[in-house]
Amino acid sequence: MSVIGVLRETAAGERRVALTPDVARRLSDRGVKVLVETGAGRMSFFDDAAYTAAVVVTRDEIYAGSDVLLCVRRPDDLAAARPGQILVGLLGLDPNGLNGVTAISLDRLPRTLSRAQAMDALTSQANVAGYKAALIAAEACPGFFPMLMTAAGTTRPAQVLVLGAGVAGLQAIATARRLGDQVTGYDVRDAARADIASTGAAVLDVAAPSAEAAGGYARDLTEDEAGAQSQGLAAAIPRFDVVITTAKVPGAPAPLLVPAAALAAMRPGSVVIDLAAGNVAGSVAGARTLTGNEVTVIGAPDLASTVPVAASTAYARNLLALLTHLMPHGEPQLDLDDEITRAVLLSDREGARP
The missing domain is CATH 3.40.50.720 (NAD(P)-binding Rossmann-like Domain)
Known part of the structure; x- marks a missing residue:
């Protein structure tokens, strides 16, 4: 069973959270284990108790126990990540400084593809x-x-x-x-x-x-x-x-x-x-x-x-659509023959875009 970890945002002024309690429940219903960092949703008015379908843990436990890490902005402590872990978020276009994680950046989503529209976080946040x-x-x-x-x-x-x-x-x-x-x-x-x-x-x-x-x-x-x-x-x-x-x-x-x-x-x-x-x-x-x-x-x-409640709700649904695409059977499958996957892959475990 894959484990998805939700990181608390640390950037100054950032009040969004990558996953809302509702989307955490939907993932849990599909057999995916969800870990949420303590306080991750607090600035979006989703307290820890609202994540009834997830396990609330420390940041160290998120990094240690997750196969897929979810964030809004690029974390500043990626040295704690394991090489090969998958990081998904609005990570920008620069593949440098990702510490060997397999980075999936929603900034790279091909927005003109109709089947990618539900994943389009740039549109929802704009x-x-x-x-x-x-x-x-x-x-x-x-x-x-x-x-x-x-x-x-x-x-x-x-x-x-x-x-x-x-x-x-x-x-x-x-x-x-x-x-x-x-x-x-x-x-x-x-x-x-x-x-x-x-x-x-x-x-x-x-x-x-x-x-x-x-x-x-x-x-x-x-x-x-x-x-x-x-x-x-x-x-x-x-x-x-x-x-x-x-x-x-x-x-x-x-x-x-x-x-x-x-x-x-x-x-x-x-x-x-x-x-x-x-x-x-x-x-x-x-x-x-x-x-x-x-x-x-x-x-x-x-x-x-x-506008953290509305923005987080929309963003979490974008992530749900992307995870459904990347994990059709509950496990990450990065098919580089697929144009969406190929586009959003910012870096592989060697730290450079394939």
């Missing part, structure tokens, strides 16, 4: 982040989001611009619209522009060509294309009360979409939320800063962690 970004913007904005008609007069709705219409961007658009904003979206991909329009939001017209790439991501812009985009965005951004940026590039720095000049041209009291930690000039991950012209800039690359 949904949470986009939702929370709109709420944070509403809290930081000094005015109302919706139009309000009162005896003292009518207050216009906030004007919100969302840059990047992937999963997080579309969720931010949808949430902002539900809050009553007048929302505009922008993306360099034609398909994403159609997605923006389908939500009922306006589509920002910038004189830059489409930049569609394989896998649904945007390709790198040429120097001329990037210049045209930057000029168009810089002219449009000051019209908005709130700007939410979500444009990420896998394995590369996030593109700068809101330069310092655009921030300087925004009205005092405007709010900019940077989900990519790099889309906005001067943004600091995890910090709220104020520019010289009193524009609030919030660097927020880890928003899913701030």
Whole structure:
């Protein structure tokens, strides 16, 4: 019988847990033994007593007794792992520093495959982040989001611009619209522009060509294309009360979409939320800063962690789908002829990707 161990997250600010009590029960029902580290679910409001189908043990016992280790972020104490143990989580794209474990990274999941959709943790967590970004913007904005008609007069709705219409961007658009904003979206991909329009939001017209790439991501812009985009965005951004940026590039720095000049041209009291930690000039991950012209800039690359119940529930279900794929008969079977398994395998026991 395989043993799955759930590690408590140790990264600062991380409140998610890799496995919820419900998913632990489902795995137990399939004959898999589940070990959960003491306190693993506490920050997600799942106390140890809730894991009735698992055995709650120490961290040392997790490392010593598990065949498969589950986490959200890469653990910082992998020296305690045994070579050949399987580690599954959002481990990034870098195979270095994994201490000989067989690493399965959900960051590498081929997201365009229909049979991989239930495993797609990047999508589930981006949904949470986009939702929370709109709420944070509403809290930081000094005015109302919706139009309000009162005896003292009518207050216009906030004007919100969302840059990047992937999963997080579309969720931010949808949430902002539900809050009553007048929302505009922008993306360099034609398909994403159609997605923006389908939500009922306006589509920002910038004189830059489409930049569609394989896998649904945007390709790198040429120097001329990037210049045209930057000029168009810089002219449009000051019209908005709130700007939410979500444009990420896998394995590369996030593109700068809101330069310092655009921030300087925004009205005092405007709010900019940077989900990519790099889309906005001067943004600091995890910090709220104020520019010289009193524009609030919030660097927020880890928003899913701030909604730990919803984010953990979705993530645990993604892991359940992946484990079902990797362990069809209760034991890990890493079939490198399978395109999903081959894609997510970040490193083998020798510490390098096969």
